[in-house]
Structure formats: structure tokens, C-alpha cells
Amino acid sequence: MTALITAVIISALTAIDQIIKYFIYNDLRPIGSKVIIKGVLQLSYVENTGAMMGIMQGKTSFLALAAAVILVVLFALIITKKIKFGFIYCCIIMIVSGGLGNMADRIFRGFVIDYIEVLFVDFYVFNFADCLITVAAFLIVGYEIYDMIQDSKRKKEIKITND
Numbered sequence: 039m040t041a042l043i044t045a046v047i048i049s050a051l052t053a054i055d056q057i058i059k060y061f062i063y064n065d066l067r068p069i070g071s072k073v074i075i076k077g078v079l080q081l082s083y084v085e086n087t088g089a090m091m092g093i094m095q096g097k098t099s100f101l102a103l104a105a106a107v108i109l110v111v112l113f114a115l116i117i118t119k120k121i122k123f124g125f126i127y128c129c130i131i132m133i134v135s136g137g138l139g140n141m142a143d144r145i146f147r148g149f150v151i152d153y154i155e156v157l158f159v160d161f162y163v164f165n166f167a168d169c170l171i172t173v174a175a176f177l178i179v180g181y182e183i184y185d186m187i188q189d190s191k192r193k194k195e196i197k198i199t200n201d
Contacts, residue, residue, distance in 0.1 A: 055136070055140075056139060081155065116131075
């Protein structure tokens with residue numbers, strides 16, 4: 039049952055990404071950008087042939103291959119149940135969904151469609167898939183830091199108890 043739910047969630051998140059990009063491509067590409075909140079947020083059509091934050095421009099084939107390898111590894115971890123259902127599992131689902139969305143762009147378009155532009159800071163244009171990947175990665179790092187702190191506290195308590 040967990041596998042079915044996982045597949046549905048990954049499919050839904052990937053579909054949401056692709057549906058948004060479909061509308062961005064058809065509606066925003068002709069006009070370039072549209073202000074959503076003046077001075078804060080606008081939608082800007084960008085064809086990104088690189089990775090996040092504009093690195094590795096023009097390396098679409100390499101990036102698609104690298105993403106495919108990472109996605110295969112993550113799928114293998116999910117299928118073999120090396121990652122148990124819980125917080126990290128949910129984060130991995132977000133990473134897989136975002137990776138699939140951007141990989142689909144690279145394979146079928148030759149570039150990733152980026153469109154979210156934050157105006158109050160100098161930052162790169164990004165998309166929903168990037169948000170899924172980035173938020174999940176930060177959550178995993180935060181979780182691991184929290185877990186290390188809790189581990190350290192437990193070890194101190196055990197040491198005090200044993201003394």
C-alpha cells in the first residue's frame with residue numbers, strides 16, 4: 039500500500055510541476071514576465087539549459103544523465119525499503135518528484151522552464167520542482183542536525199547515569 043501511495047504522490051507532484059510549466063510556456067513565454075506582487079514577486083519565463091542557479095549552462099545531456107542516476111538510486115532505496123516510511127521518506131519523495139519534473143523538461147524540451155522570480159533579493163529564477171528539491175534537502179539537513187544534537191544529549195545522559 040505504501041508503494042501505491044508513494045507512486046501517486048510522486049506522480050501528482052510531477053504532474054503539478056509539468057502543468058504549471060505548460061501554462062508558463064504557453065501564456066508567459068510570449069510576454070516574458072508578469073508582476074504578481076510589485077517589488078516582491080514576478081513570473082518570468084526563462085529557458086535554463088543548466089542546473090540550479092545557472093551553473094553548468096549548456097550541459098543538458100549531462101544533467102539529465104546525472105539526474106537519471108540519482109533518481110534510479112533513490113527509487114532503489116524506496117523499493118528495497120532501505121528508507122523507512124517517515125520524515126526522510128517524505129523528503130525523498132519530494133526530491134524524486136522535483137528531479138523527475140526537471141528531467142522531463144531536459145529530455146523533452148532541451149531546457150528547464152524556470153519562472154519564479156523573487157524581486158526583493160538578487161536571486162536566480164526557479165520553478166516548483168526546484169522548490170521541492172531545495173525544501174526537502176534543507177529539511178533533511180535540519181533533521182540530521184537535530185538528530186545529532188539529540189544523540190549527543192542521550193550520550194551525555196547515559197554517561198551521567200553510568201558514573
